[in-house]
Amino acid sequence: MRSTLGVGFLGSGPVTQAIHLPTLARLADQFTVRHLNDIDAGVAETVAARAGAAYSTSLETLLDDPLVDVVAICSPHAFHAEQAIAACRAGKKAVLCEKPMAMSGDEAATIAAVSAETGVPVLVGAMHTFDPGWRAAVAQWGELPTASHTIRSSIVLPPNARFEDLATEVLTRPDFPSLDLSDVQVRAAMVHAGVMGLAVHDLPLVRSFLSRYDDLNVLSASLLTPFGYRILMVADSKVVELHAVVSQTWQPSWVLEAYADDQVLHTEFTPSYVHAGSAVSTLTTAESAQVFGPSSSNGYEAEWLELAAVVRGEVAPPDLDGLVDDLRFTVAVADAAAEAVRSADRTEAAA
Incomplete structure (x- = not known):
């Protein structure tokens, strides 16, 4: 019996190279x-050589x-569902x-159904949900999810390449x-992509404060x-603000905050591709401030360690419905935000 779990990557781009391979090396x-x-056979071969692994260009060969x-899916978004289902069925x-x-x-519902049918657990690599600094605050925040109102x-970040190049070559x-930013359809598509590619990191955390989101506006x-x-936007009668900009800033910042009348949570995450420790969360009331983190491990390590624990039967698999x-x-926010961009353009044109 092998002493370690063998990992195969579908997609050998920057996420695999600069996030997951350095993490698994630790x-x-x-x-x-x-x-x-x-x-791209050349990319697969070169990256595989770094890890001393086999390489291929077909899904079937890897499966x-x-x-x-363990199959790690790091391909473009449009292929995730098909590949996750195939990995479960394999x-x-x-x-x-x-x-x-x-x-x-x-x-997503089909992935969940196939996972349940085959008994193959599926974890989603939203690293902030696994971050020790975030999870420590969650364990101590009491009534904040129901009491919060805002x-x-x-997120303010430099281009990914700055941190990718620090992690690996x-x-x-x-x-x-x-792109032609004068075209409202282009702007709407970019906002949609921003939600699916960047806000997606924090939207599971945002949802933890909402008892419902079917009233999203x-x-x-x-x-x-x-x-x-x-x-x-407003959901569950709560105000939610999402802000992100990628520029040449020298000082990155990634902050999630939740406000109630008598308590505030302030969490500072490390930027994507940065491997140096966890988030730092501060829970503040009129009487005290509790600080959680930084831990020496980060969300990337935590998600892989949780996967290993799930495989060993030490912890339950993730809640598929969740x-x-x-x-x-996430899709509801992306769709509604894109439509809001188009609607604002129509209103401006009519004025």
């Missing part, structure tokens, strides 16, 4: 990278590899799917396309340049 007592897959116990021990889990609620996510990355949404969004609701909420 967890070599529990995981061994066995297989790298990519549609047929007997040394692969009888692997677990699947780690990068966020978003899928591109629609129906796709939730705010603010990234082999190929896609160029950001030149996006009051305003706009594209921030060179890339970002500003979204104001993961589907996270995705449905």
Whole structure:
């Protein structure tokens, strides 16, 4: 019996290279990278050589590899559902799917159904939900989820490449396309992509403060340049503000806050691709301030360690209904924000 879990990656781009391979190198007592897959054979071969692993360009080849116990899905978003379902049906021990889990609620529900049918657990790599600094605050926040009235996510980051290149020597990355921002459909699509690619990190956390989201109302949404969004919405009678901008800032900031009349949560996360420790959360009341973190481990390590614990039967698999609701909420926000951008343009044109 192998002493470590063999991992196969679907997609060998920057997320695999700069996040997961360095993380698994620190967890070599529990995981061994066995297989790298990519549609670009040169990328797959080169990245696999770094890990001493096999490589391929077809999904079937990776799923047929007997040394692969765990499939990590790091491909473009549109392929997540198809690949997660295939990995479950291949009888692997677990699947780690990068966020978003899928591109629609129906796709996510199908993944959940196949996971339940096959008994193959699926974890979604929303690293903030696993972050020790966040989880420590959750364990102590008492009535904050029901008492909160305002939730705010603010993200100010430099381009990913700055941190990717600190983590590893990234082999190929896609160029950001030149887009016509005068076209409202382009702006709406970029806001939608911003929610699915960036806000998605925090929306499961935001949802933990909401008892419902079927009454979601996006009051305003706009594209921030060179890339970002500003979204104001109401759900469950609570105000939710989402703000993000990617620029050449020298000082990154990633903050999630929740306010109640008598308590405030302030969580500062490390930027994506940064491996140096956990978030720091502060719970403040009129009488005290409790600080949680930083822990020496981060959300990336925590998600892989939880996956290993699930495979060993030490902890229960994730709540599938909760993961589907996270995705449905994210898609609802993305769709409504994109429509708000188009609506604002129509209103301006009519004025």
